[in-house]
Amino acid sequence: MDDPLDNDLRNRIREVFDNYDDEYADEGWQLLREKYPKKARRSPVLWLWLGPAAAILLLFLGILLLNKKPEKENKLVGNKPAINHPIVKSIEPQKNSNNIVDKADNAGNTAADSVINNLQKQKLANNQPANYSRNNITKANKPSIEMSNAIANNNGIADKKIGGNIQPPVSNTEQNFAAISPTKTTEKQTVGIAKIDNTSKIDSSANASTQSMATVKPNNGVNMLDESKQPNKTVFAENEVPKNKRDLGYRGRAISFGIYAATYVNYASKSNNQINEGIGISSDVRLSRKLNLSTGIAIGQNSLNYNGQLPPEQSKLLAPANSSANSAVSNKASALAAPAYAANAFFAATPSLKNYTASLVGLEIPINMKYKFNPEKSATFVSIGVSSGTFINERYTSTYAYTTPFASNLSQTTNQSLQQKFNSFYFAKTLNFSFGKGYRLSGNDLIIEPFLKYPIEGLGSQQIKFGSGGVNLKFNFQGKRRND
Amino acid sequence: MHPPQRIAEDELIRQCKAGSLRYQELLYKQFYGYAMGIGLRYSLNRDDALEVVNDAFIKAFNSIGNYDITKPFKAWLRTIVVNTAIDRRRKDLKHQLNIELDNAGPIISHVNAMDSLGVQDILNMMKELPVMQITIFNLYEIDGYNHDEIADMLNIPASSSRVYLSRAKEKLRKLIKTETQNHG
Numbered sequence: 001m002d003d004p005l006d007n008d009l010r011n012r013i014r015e016v017f018d019n020y021d022d023e024y025a026d027e028g029w030q031l032l033r034e035k036y037p038k039k040a041r042r043s044p045v046l047w048l049w050l051g052p053a054a055a056i057l058l059l060f061l062g063i064l065l066l067n068k069k070p071e072k073e074n075k076l077v078g079n080k081p082a083i084n085h086p087i088v089k090s091i092e093p094q095k096n097s098n099n100i101v102d103k104a105d106n107a108g109n110t111a112a113d114s115v116i117n118n119l120q121k122q123k124l125a126n127n128q129p130a131n132y133s134r135n136n137i138t139k140a141n142k143p144s145i146e147m148s149n150a151i152a153n154n155n156g157i158a159d160k161k162i163g164g165n166i167q168p169p170v171s172n173t174e175q176n177f178a179a180i181s182p183t184k185t186t187e188k189q190t191v192g193i194a195k196i197d198n199t200s201k202i203d204s205s206a207n208a209s210t211q212s213m214a215t216v217k218p219n220n221g222v223n224m225l226d227e228s229k230q231p232n233k234t235v236f237a238e239n240e241v242p243k244n245k246r247d248l249g250y251r252g253r254a255i256s257f258g259i260y261a262a263t264y265v266n267y268a269s270k271s272n273n274q275i276n277e278g279i280g281i282s283s284d285v286r287l288s289r290k291l292n293l294s295t296g297i298a299i300g301q302n303s304l305n306y307n308g309q310l311p312p313e314q315s316k317l318l319a320p321a322n323s324s325a326n327s328a329v330s331n332k333a334s335a336l337a338a339p340a341y342a343a344n345a346f347f348a349a350t351p352s353l354k355n356y357t358a359s360l361v362g363l364e365i366p367i368n369m370k371y372k373f374n375p376e377k378s379a380t381f382v383s384i385g386v387s388s389g390t391f392i393n394e395r396y397t398s399t400y401a402y403t404t405p406f407a408s409n410l411s412q413t414t415n416q417s418l419q420q421k422f423n424s425f426y427f428a429k430t431l432n433f434s435f436g437k438g439y440r441l442s443g444n445d446l447i448i449e450p451f452l453k454y455p456i457e458g459l460g461s462q463q464i465k466f467g468s469g470g471v472n473l474k475f476n477f478q479g480k481r482r483n484d
Numbered sequence: 485m486h487p488p489q490r491i492a493e494d495e496l497i498r499q500c501k502a503g504s505l506r507y508q509e510l511l512y513k514q515f516y517g518y519a520m521g522i523g524l525r526y527s528l529n530r531d532d533a534l535e536v537v538n539d540a541f542i543k544a545f546n547s548i549g550n551y552d553i554t555k556p557f558k559a560w561l562r563t564i565v566v567n568t569a570i571d572r573r574r575k576d577l578k579h580q581l582n583i584e585l586d587n588a589g590p591i592i593s594h595v596n597a598m599d600s601l602g603v604q605d606i607l608n609m610m611k612e613l614p615v616m617q618i619t620i621f622n623l624y625e626i627d628g629y630n631h632d633e634i635a636d637m638l639n640i641p642a643s644s645s646r647v648y649l650s651r652a653k654e655k656l657r658k659l660i661k662t663e664t665q666n667h668g
Contacts (some may be wrong), residue, residue: 005660006653009597012626013525016603017626020521024534025513028520032512032538036545037505 025385217230257284257477262300264470269312271304271466281472284370292370294383298365299392304466308354311464353401354413360460364389368432379438379476386428387453394420394460424459430467435475447474486500493557500548508545518558519565524603525622526569528611540568566627570637573615598660609659624649
């Protein structure tokens with residue numbers, strides 16, 4: 001603005017607006033408070049998760065800690081000097097392309113030797129004379145040691161320690177086992193193990209059965225070992241738990257555990273849907289690469305609310321109950337509904353059912369088959385199965401209003417409750433369907449699992465047919481991966 | 485209107501950084517007038533200006549943790565208010581890009597001299613200008629942005645900003661002179 005007028009105007013505008021004030025700051029603040037701060041509007045579902053999830057998490061952390069101790073002990077045992085853990089007294093190698101021969105005279109071999117010697121030993125066996133220990137078995141019939149194809153193809157090594165001072169090679173983190181077993185019955189059969197370190201060679205995704213097993217097959221009639229010292233003895237190191245069954249395949253565990261919290265809606269005919277929650281633990285037993293058997297135990301609240309009417313199941317039961325109250329169920333149902341049906345007995349007050357609620361704390365044992373679409377890459381799955389269980393506590397409450405015929409404006413409400421605990425056990429009365437999508441979290445899986453539970457028959461002492469649908473928030477512990 | 489008891493700006497800001505709602509209220513009330521003055525220049529009516537101001541304060545509260553306390557708070561707040569006002573008027577501004585500038589509206593009244601111009605007089609005068617012109621006038625002349633910055637803010641060429649500013653000033657001059665003559 002070159003014009004003095006412009007300058008004056010600019011200055012005037014600045015002056016006026018920089019010092020602007022009005023009396024409505026309070027109102028302005030009130031308006032602002034409508035938008036600020038944003039109310040911590042946690043999703044009700046999320047809020048319902050937090051408590052149970054935290055409780056379960058703590059529970060399982062405790063369980064995990066307890067379970068870890070024995071593993072450590074086992075590892076320590078496995079690392080003990082070999083002198084205390086002879087595996088095989090001696091096995092005579094055979095000059096065979098498949099044979100693997102190890103020197104038995106090096107009693108001080110450590111676990112690292114098996115790593116170092118790896119594939120070369122297999123080749124050396126073909127060219128170098130073997131040194132036999134004094135305990136060697138009869139040489140007339142020579143045992144053959146066969147490696148699985150997978151190992152051979154992957155240049156994996158079964159390092160078989162021979163001799164009384166042999167130490168079972170131990171890989172600190174990952175181990176494979178090669179079981180040495182006779183193909184036919186001999187006088188003394190000995191099963192040994194040869195440890196394989198394949199940390200760099202063996203693809204963990206390879207077929208576990210061919211990946212980790214090496215078998216020693218002695219010929220007929222061969223007494224491989226010093227019978228007096230190693231009679232018919234499994235040659236796993238003492239206190240060392242055979243792991244070949246549980247250390248196979250994806251994520252390394254044949255059994256995995258998880259915890260979950262569920263938020264769901266109970267549904268039943270003529271009942272208002274009620275939001276409830278539950279918690280549980282689960283375990284997955286791997287049946288095949290993609291198929292798991294999933295089970296566990298869960299505790300959850302179930303509630304139903306019938307406005308002014310009884311559940312259909314009870315309505316059906318009540319009709320015969322008036323004439324003959326034979327069944328226990330109908331007795332219980334009629335006991336609850338008695339005031340309504342006893343109305344004719346009272347001329348002064350006519351009761352009418354205002355509300356009926358059922359609150360059941362269930363203990364559920366689901367057994368589901370879980371199909372994982374691509375277990376190597378994700379934990380996405382579908383699951384179907386049934387649930388059995390019992391109810392820790394059942395409470396059925398009927399609310400009645402009494403009105404007198406001559407004074408309709410006078411009314412009174414009363415509640416009648418029926419409570420039972422561990423009344424009965426139901427077996428496979430609920431069908432389960434679910435779909436789970438997993439997300440990797442620090443080596444474990446966080447799974448969001450929408451589910452639907454469909455009632456096959458009535459549940460609880462009142463035989464109410466109710467189901468539920470909701471979402472499980474599940475945390476699956478995968479543990480350390482073991483490839484061998 | 486200022487709060488009865490003024491609190492040092494540093495203390496206000498420090499407490500606001502700590503998240504104190506009480507001090508946020510005090511800060512709001514202390515700088516409400518200042519922010520409204522800016523909001524009014526861009527919004528030209530009180531209701532819109534109040535919305536701009538409140539949105540700006542919410543942004544300020546949410547980002548006050550990043551505010552450098554060594555710099556003037558007013559300048560920081562002014563930037564937020566201006567940007568908020570521009571954001572709210574962006575649609576109007578786009579619409580105004582193609583409006584012919586020559587159609588002057590009715591002349592303001594009660595303007596006898598520059599010094600006597602009050603808030604409402606200035607607002608009435610500004611209302612006679614197209615939104616784009618008055619926005620650029622405010623940005624350039626009052627709030628100190630240059631044409632490149634304005635071009636970035638309004639997504640227009642810098643040359644257009646110059647043209648709009650020139651036309652805005654011309655129009656204002658006419659308005660003021662006319663009214664001064666009429667009432668002088």
